[in-house]
Amino acid sequence: MTVEKPQEMTGDTNSDGFLTNKDVHRIKHPSLDTNDSSSSRYSVDSQKSRIGPPPGTYVIKLPKDQIYRVPPPENAHRYEYLSRRKTNKSCCRRCLCYSLSALLIIIVLAAIAFGFFYLVYQPHKPQFSVSGVSVTGINLTSSSPFSPVIRIKLRSQNVKGKLGLIYEKGNEADVFFNGTKLGNGEFTAFKQPAGNVTVIVTVLKGSSVKLKSSSRKELTESQKKGKVPFGLRIKAPVKFKVGSVTTWTMTITVDCKITVDKLTASATVKTENCETGLSLL
The missing domain is CATH 1.20.5 (Single alpha-helices involved in coiled-coils or other helix-helix interfaces)
Known part of the structure; x- marks a missing residue:
């Protein structure tokens, strides 16, 4: 293979050693016809690309989003x-x-x-009813404070559903007359299977209870009529149980309105009505 030596470039140059524009058109490639105008243009372009741009200072513009700033x-x-x-x-x-x-x-x-x-x-609320009341320690012939003892017999029914009930300790029971608390106490903890009826008894005691004159008069008149009204309120923690699974502790509230014929140990329940509420928390 033969390597042909390129023709030397002759002509005037400027002070930086670059050819002047008037001499660029004289540069020709040895393998091209000098009479071909297209070959002349090719030769000039080739020479320009070999020569390159003259040295100097250039300004490069970048888009704004490509400029990264460094904090001082x-x-x-x-x-x-x-x-x-x-x-x-x-x-x-x-x-x-x-x-x-x-x-x-x-x-x-x-x-x-x-x-x-x-x-x-199908969890449900148990049903309650008052089956017996015994009252002692209330003296209406004197205006002095008294300490009543009220014995309540309560009947609890868990006759529906498939769940047993566990009544835990910490329950509260209060008895009232005309808004005045006469005594308080609690029921014992017990378990009640599904379909079971349980009777529980508790004694509610009061100490140094003093009635207003109007309430004392009303209580005296009620006993004469044979219709003495009381209010019973119970709040008890309870759990439902099925098999070996026990739920979290819920709260059962019982509000009963009771009427007895007299304020003695042998009192008889004339009317009673209990409403039960169940709180899941």
Whole structure:
């Protein structure tokens, strides 16, 4: 293979060693016809590309979004602080979102479980009634305070559904006349299977009870008529049980309106009406 030596370029040059414009058209490639105008243009373009642009200062323009700024040294610590705070905020926001999502899932699952439990086992409120009342210690012939002792016999019915009941300790029972508390006490804890009727007895005691003159007069008149009204309020913690599974502690409230014929140990219940409420929390 033969390598042909290129023709030397001759002509005037400027002070930087570059050819002047008037001599560029003289440069020709040895393999091209000198009479061909297209070859001349090719030769000139080739020579220009080999020569390259003259040295100098150039201005390069970049789009605004491609310019990256570096904070000055005095603001470097502030830049680091703001960057770190943004990261901490993102982490806290992410943790909060995860916590709320988990809480929502737990609530939904609990609601589904409770709905299934209710449909299958049909939990219900037990029914209560007062079957006996005995009153001692109330003296209406004197205006001095008295200390009554009221014995209540309560009948609890768990006759429907498939669930047993567990009455826990910590219940409260109060007896009232015309808004004045005459005594208080509690029932013993007990278990009541499904379909069971249980009779429980408690003694409610008061100490140094003083009635207003109007209430004392009303109580005296009620005894003369043979219709003495009392109010009984019970609040008891209870759990439902099916098999070996026991629910969380709920609260049963019982409000009874009772009428007895007299204020003695042999009193007879004339009327009674009890309403039961169940709180799931």
